[in-house]
Amino acid sequence: MTHEELREEYGAFALGVADEPARLEIAEHLGRQCEECTTAVRQALATVAVMSEAVATAEPPARLRRRILDMVRKDPKRNWALGLIPWAAAGILAVALVSVGLTGRVAQKDKDALARLEQALQVLNDPAAKDVAFGDPQASGRVLVSPSRGVVLIAAHLPKLQSDRIFQMWVIPTQGNPISAGTFLSEVDDTAVYVRRGTVAGAAAIAVTVEPSGGSAQPTTTPFIVTKL
Amino acid sequence: MTIPGLLLALELSGHYDEELARRLQQRDERAMVDLYDRYGRLAWSVIVAIVRDASLAEDLVQETFLRVWTRIQFFEAGRGALGPWLLAIARNRAIDHIRSVRSRMDRGSVELDVASHPSLFVDMERDIFNTDHARLIGAAMKKLNANQQRVIELAYYEGLSQTEMAERMGQPLGTVKTWVRTALSTLRDHLGEAVR
Numbered sequence: 001m002t003h004e005e006l007r008e009e010y011g012a013f014a015l016g017v018a019d020e021p022a023r024l025e026i027a028e029h030l031g032r033q034c035e036e037c038t039t040a041v042r043q044a045l046a047t048v049a050v051m052s053e054a055v056a057t058a059e060p061p062a063r064l065r066r067r068i069l070d071m072v073r074k075d076p077k078r079n080w081a082l083g084l085i086p087w088a089a090a091g092i093l094a095v096a097l098v099s100v101g102l103t104g105r106v107a108q109k110d111k112d113a114l115a116r117l118e119q120a121l122q123v124l125n126d127p128a129a130k131d132v133a134f135g136d137p138q139a140s141g142r143v144l145v146s147p148s149r150g151v152v153l154i155a156a157h158l159p160k161l162q163s164d165r166i167f168q169m170w171v172i173p174t175q176g177n178p179i180s181a182g183t184f185l186s187e188v189d190d191t192a193v194y195v196r197r198g199t200v201a202g203a204a205a206i207a208v209t210v211e212p213s214g215g216s217a218q219p220t221t222t223p224f225i226v227t228k229l
Numbered sequence: 230m231t232i233p234g235l236l237l238a239l240e241l242s243g244h245y246d247e248e249l250a251r252r253l254q255q256r257d258e259r260a261m262v263d264l265y266d267r268y269g270r271l272a273w274s275v276i277v278a279i280v281r282d283a284s285l286a287e288d289l290v291q292e293t294f295l296r297v298w299t300r301i302q303f304f305e306a307g308r309g310a311l312g313p314w315l316l317a318i319a320r321n322r323a324i325d326h327i328r329s330v331r332s333r334m335d336r337g338s339v340e341l342d343v344a345s346h347p348s349l350f351v352d353m354e355r356d357i358f359n360t361d362h363a364r365l366i367g368a369a370m371k372k373l374n375a376n377q378q379r380v381i382e383l384a385y386y387e388g389l390s391q392t393e394m395a396e397r398m399g400q401p402l403g404t405v406k407t408w409v410r411t412a413l414s415t416l417r418d419h420l421g422e423a424v425r
Contacts, residue, residue, distance in 0.1 A: 008406060008410055009406075011409060011410055011412075011413035011414075012384070012391055012406070012409050012410075013344065014344060014413075015384040015385060015409075015413075016320075016321065016324060016344050016384075016388060017384045017388060017389060017390050017391055017394075017409075018390070018391070019390050019391050019392050019402075030346075030349070038349070041344075041349060042349055042350070042351075042352065042353060043417065044413065044417075045313065045317065045344070045349055045350065045353070046310075046313060046353050046354060046357060046420075047413055047416050047417045047420060048317070048320075048385075049310075049312070049313035049316050049317065049353075049357055049358075050357060050358075050362050050365075050366050050416075050420055051366060051381075051385060051416070052271060052274075052275050052316045052320070052358075053271075053358060053362060053363040053366050053367075054363075054366045054367055054370050055274050055275050055278045056274065056278060057270065057271075057274050058270075058273060058274045058277050058278070059270065059273075060269055060270060060273035060286075060287075060290065061283070061287065064265075064269065064273070064287055064290060064291070065262065065265055065266075065269065067287070067291055068261055068262065068265045068269070068290075068291060068294050069258065069261060069262050069265075071261070071291060071294065071295060071298070072258045072261045072298055073258060161303065163303050163304070163305055163347060163348050164348045166346065185300055185303065187299045188256075188298075188299055188301075188302060213346040213348050213349075214346070
């Protein structure tokens with residue numbers, strides 16, 4: 001698509017409602033720091049941000065403020081950020097997930113986190129799932145792949161990213177080009193737990209690369225994680 | 230919220246959010262409370278308007294602040310607009326949820342992650358959430374015709390793609406795209422320098 005065509009889509013992109021192929025093309029332009037796209041999308045995002053002031057104001061419950069503070073307290077039983085995955089101690093995914101479940105997040109009823117754990121467990125519980133460990137100087141961890149349910153990546157010691165970069169997972173088929181399995185960022189302690197649902201039939205390997213922040217249609221850097229299945 | 234003298238000075242100088250982001254990057258727990266006091270009500274309002282479920286909204290607000298806490302190292306404190314970034318995460322969390330209910334989570338999660346990357350919130354107006362802008366956006370919304378208002382509502386509150394909007398409204402895709410584009414253009418024109 002030309003820039004003239006993309007100009008029609010910046011607003012929809014900022015609202016998160018652009019259709020393909022415009023969404024992917026704009027993301028690619030952002031990833032390679034296209035000045036025109038970056039400027040236009042930032043302006044559109046600013047407009048969307050101000051739109052939040054047109055939303056009817058509602059008062060949150062008082063307990064929510066306390067929950068926010070509890071969330072970041074250094075008490076390990078409440079520390080979501082650093083206690084997300086006690087990777088070093090866990091060793092295997094099941095132990096890690098159970099440990100996370102015991103860190104207080106269940107008590108805090110975080111449905112989103114529980115949904116992610118549930119998705120991870122669905123992959124883990126698939127008898128057909130493959131469990132592959134990886135480790136190199138840049139990252140270590142484990143990939144679980146269920147052909148019918150999806151992929152779970154648990155990684156530690158991930159490389160530090162520049163502010164305009166993001167991690168991207170790829171499914172490498174036995175034939176043909178890598179298929180994007182989505183983008184993710186690491187936590188502050190350089191760990192990540194990333195779940196990608198869907199079928200992964202015919203995958204020969206799972207790889208992770210560092211890509212421009214918009215993600216890429218195909219890998220643009222050498223994968224630093226490659227797990228052969 | 231009571232702001233001590235130094236913070237009040239920072240607030241008046243327009244650097245409060247910059248200092249707040251630096252404190253978050255230094256893992257200052259108190260900064261999270263200050264962040265919540267500053268943006269929690271707005272995040273709550275946006276999320277609860279989208280998901281229409283107070284219990285769920287609490288979880289999504291918490292998830293929003295957790296994301297800021299865990300991703301703040303990617304944020305450029307000196308150039309970034311903290312509030313717009315947080316609000317983008319808040320709305321995306323809510324839209325992700327309702328899309329997952331519609332079983333479209335895979336598509337939505339990737340798309341929205343890109344649109345809330347911290348690098349997209351640099352060099353943006355820092356004082357974007359002020360009473361003038363609230364007044365301006367309210368007036369600007371009233372300038373939209375009924376179709377433009379409808380597509381903005383379907384996009385902002387329901388996260389429908391333009392194709393889905395066209396199906397919902399029984400209109401050609403090109404027509405819906407024109408409405409979305411002209412609606413945002415109208416809003417941007419009314420907001421003026423705040424969004425340039």
